[in-house]
Amino acid sequence: MLKTENITVSYETSIVLKNLYLSFYPGEVHGILGVNGSGKTTLFRTICGLLKVDQGIIAYDNHSDLSKKIAYLETEPFFYPYMRGTEYLKLLSYDSKTSDIRLWRDLFKIPLDNFIETYSTGMKKKLALIGVLLLDRPVILLDEPHNGLDLEGVSYLDRILSELKKKGKIVIVSSHIVEVLRKNCDKISLLHNRNVKTTLENSDFSMLETEISSFFSNSSDAIIKQLFG
């Protein structure tokens, strides 16, 4: 189990996450939903150890060293210049077979022998996703994985998430699109005002709309009416 206990994270003087408690269980896809700037990426980066917590504990099976336990797909993944897709995957796939890379290539139809800078945004996203999956780590963090993917990619990703669940992985997926999470997740936590507003089980997803509508400013209707006359 991965848990974040009472964590607070801040940038200079602004606190992004405050006294946050979350637990993630093996064999579960856990969604993190929130508006832009609600702290989804900060939470992911903190779990990865890229940001230091001001207070609190992050532990996986009671161990605080998570460095080789987590695979993290960034919203905008990094690629070196003059790098081929194959090289990227071979560097990441140290314990996987080369045949796996071929299968992934066939599934996502990525020209792995080409330089990555020639790829489209969606292809880059698919490549980074494959890299994360080849690592075969127990905790997988996917920060807005559906962004930039085409219809086919989205469909494959949904199936992949369900397979990861069967393999007993802890999968944490962030998005600001409700439908994407509703379809794939067993639990959804709503980030709002620097904390988890609520965590809903699959059976309570019908309450999502009500919970989300409370995020929005009361004045938004009036402003929209004023703008469009």
Place this chain on the structure above:
Amino acid sequence: MFKYLLKFIVFRTNQLLRFCKELGLIRLLIAIPLFFIFLFFLVEVLSRIHPLAILILYIIPIGFFHLSRQDFIFLTHLKPDIRVLHAAEYNIATLPVSLVAASAGSYWIVPIGHLLLTLFVFVPAPKKFRKHANKDLAQWLPSDLFEWRTMFRKYFWTAIPSYTIGLLLSFHLFTLPLLVFYWSSLIAYTFSHIEPREFIEQYSVKSAFIIDKIKNHSAFLHTFFIPHYILFTIFNFEYVYILIPIILFLQTILLFCILFKYYHFNSSNRKIHNEIPMILFSLLTIFLFPVSITILYNYWRKITFPYHA
């Protein structure tokens, strides 16, 4: 683990070879000897200031690179420890410095330099410099200098200390040339990001956009360096003529970075990889100034050609 480390080093070497291939044999035949001559010159100059000053050639380029790395997450995904990867990269990348230092007689500095680099990898990752932007300085700049705003936000802790140290050591003849050479890497970074296409499309003629850009950025850069120019003149009055090549060098580098960016402008990319081209161009500017002017002219012609993408 050694197997995976080797795999990574082989990839980095391939990357360099691909870049060299793109550059072309003729350019390489010119650039490599120039690079070593320049390195030899720097080693000579620094060893005259103080024998240990040669260590600057290990620490400053690698320090700048280390603090500006963006591959942290990728490297944490690899099997070897990130510090092992950094140490291997830095020690291999500085082999030319060791070669030149040893051939110039300062062979004793080589193990010290490599030891320092190996210790340097334990310097905490630069994450706090990236997220803790210095908004005050950045906001003080006009919005049309947004490239400089980004640079100061990201590299405040390398830009301002180097600028200040330069002022404090301005009594030394070599301070300004070295500072300008160091700042050329910051200029390269400044113009390595792509802005939205709409910024350019506000101008009906692309050349007008580029000219405006050159004017504004030249005015800013030279105004920013005026304290250095004044102190250099005061402390090194007998060598004041050196200011002309220094200012020309700075201006040429700025022109190159701007023109290179808009020559490679492509709204689907976010970043232009101009670091190595800029290093080669700066070497050309030092040793073969007319060639660098020709390169600038060619870029200008291609950018402003109406059917260029």
